[in-house]
Amino acid sequence: MEWFDLRSMYLALGYLCNHNCFFCPCGKKTDLPSFASYEDIITAIDQGVKERRIENITLSGGEPTLHPRFNDILKHCQNCGLSIGILSNGETFSDPQKLEQFFAGINPRNISVTTAIHSIFPKSHEQVTCVSGSYNRTIQGLLNIMRKGISVTVKQVISKWNYRDLPEFVDFVYRAFGPRVSITLCGMDFCGMTQDQTAA
Numbered sequence: 001m002e003w004f005d006l007r008s009m010y011l012a013l014g015y016l017c018n019h020n021c022f023f024c025p026c027g028k029k030t031d032l033p034s035f036a037s038y039e040d041i042i043t044a045i046d047q048g049v050k051e052r053r054i055e056n057i058t059l060s061g062g063e064p065t066l067h068p069r070f071n072d073i074l075k076h077c078q079n080c081g082l083s084i085g086i087l088s089n090g091e092t093f094s095d096p097q098k099l100e101q102f103f104a105g106i107n108p109r110n111i112s113v114t115t116a117i118h119s120i121f122p123k124s125h126e127q128v129t130c131v132s133g134s135y136n137r138t139i140q141g142l143l144n145i146m147r148k149g150i151s152v153t154v155k156q157v158i159s160k161w162n163y164r165d166l167p168e169f170v171d172f173v174y175r176a177f178g179p180r181v182s183i184t185l186c187g188m189d190f191c192g193m194t195q196d197q198t199a200a
Helices: 038-052 070-079 096-103 122-129 134-147 163-177
Strands: 002-005 008-012 056-060 083-087 111-116 151-157 182-186
Touching: 008 038, 038 070, 056 070, 070 083, 070 096, 096 134, 111 134, 122 134, 134 151, 134 163, 151 163, 163 182
Parallel strands: 008 056, 056 083, 083 111, 111 151, 151 182
Antiparallel strands: 002 008
16 A cells, blocks of 8 residues: 555555566565455555545556455445546456446446556567457457546556657557547556566
8 A cells, every 4th residue: 555645545456467567566576465355455445534535546456357356345435435546457348247347336437547558569569468369358448448438548658669659659549549548658667677678
């Protein structure tokens, strides 16, 4: 649990992930828990609301949607009146059944999702995630949550493989998702990288 400011909380729901991105700072650590307990998560949220009077919460991981009580956690955040951000790779949203389970009883206006797309080229994206088919599932997942009225931000993690394609990437995001989607650019977490993967 981390505090961005007096009104925001960052909360990792666990470190299990369905991607294996080489730059992930958690990827090389084997002692991290797959899931935080539901009770600990609720206690942390309630503490943030009561003691820090938080208004915003960011749910992360790992992949936060893999937590078995993800919907219950969203409902608790909503009942606390929080604005909810989700840092997700977007893959699980491509499954319509899971999508309905995740957001059952949730007001989409209180939700925003940030997802990294690592390249405009499927092969390059999947060289980062190390998961075949992840590109198409992430794209479909974002389209699915947009149809539910959930705000989306597409994140580009800058590397030596994709920085030359940034103008094309911006154009791709606009064509794929339309003008309602935001774009954010960021650097890699160096603690998750090996020497031969250093960005230019």
